[in-house]
Amino acid sequence: ETGVTQSPTHLIKTRGQQVTLRCSSQSGHNTVSWYQQALGQGPQFIFQYYREEENGRGNFPPRFSGLQFPNYSSELNVNALELDDSALYLCASSYWGADTQYFGPGTRLTVL
Amino acid sequence: AQSVTQLGSHVSVSEGALVLLRCNYSSSVPPYLFWYVQYPNQGLQLLLKYTSAATLVKGINGFEAEFKKSETSFHLTKPSAHMSDAAEYFCAVSESQGGSEKLVFGKGTKLTVNP
Numbered sequence: 001e002t003g004v005t006q007s008p009t010h011l012i013k014t015r016g017q018q019v020t021l022r023c024s025s026q027s028g029h030n031t032v033s034w035y036q037q038a039l040g041q042g043p044q045f046i047f048q049y050y051r052e053e054e055n056g057r058g059n060f061p062p063r064f065s066g067l068q069f070p071n072y073s074s075e076l077n078v079n080a081l082e083l084d085d086s087a088l089y090l091c092a093s094s095y096w097g098a099d100t101q102y103f104g105p106g107t108r109l110t111v112l
Numbered sequence: 113a114q115s116v117t118q119l120g121s122h123v124s125v126s127e128g129a130l131v132l133l134r135c136n137y138s139s140s141v142p143p144y145l146f147w148y149v150q151y152p153n154q155g156l157q158l159l160l161k162y163t164s165a166a167t168l169v170k171g172i173n174g175f176e177a178e179f180k181k182s183e184t185s186f187h188l189t190k191p192s193a194h195m196s197d198a199a200e201y202f203c204a205v206s207e208s209q210g211g212s213e214k215l216v217f218g219k220g221t222k223l224t225v226n227p
Binding site for chain 2: 004006031033035040041042043044045048050055056058090092094097098099100101102103104105106108
């Protein structure tokens with residue numbers, strides 16, 4: 001059974017650019033959640049995807065968007081990058097309605 | 113909305129000493145509570161969870177936590193610290209939002225273990 005994987009590991013972008021982060025869920029899991037972890041902070045919920053639709057969103061602007069594919073993998077897209085978007089982005093997978101989420105290793109995004 | 117407060121952003125213990133990491137939550141309904149551990153430059157690993165069964169929950173690596181409703185607490189303990197326990201620990205509560213379950217995290221406690 002493979003765990004949650006994310007790519008890339010690290011990424012450096014400049015302000016105003018766009019970025020796409022990818023996540024493959026743990027085998028059999030049909031729900032993917034994305035979190036942003038700023039330096040020295042706990043993770044903050046961005047949104048969750050189930051059946052290829054967004055299902056629940058945190059306090060993040062519309063320039064944060066996502067996709068889920070039929071194989072349950074997911075993408076997080078961020079447009080018009082700002083310096084404050086620099087963070088570790090964590091993907092978590094689970095079964096729909098389950099109480100436990102399993103996290104990937106994260107993608108470290110640096111915006112210059 | 114649910115919230116989690118972790119008292120002490122940094123905790124330092126000696127190897128072999130008791131580890132106590134504090135977590136208090138606010139929730140209007142019986143919560144699901146979690147402790148996750150994060151090693152440097154890594155993602156989050158589930159240590160243990162409380163889901164309305166036994167109030168004393170045992171997790172991996174010798175950690176355990178006790179759910180105390182009267183104190184709205186879910187403190188994490190380990191009788192004897194090991195050097196490998198040095199990491200950041202996050203307490204989280206599960207919150208339902210439109211059918212989805214999201215996790216609300218505390219700000220974390222960084223545990224240092226001294227030889």
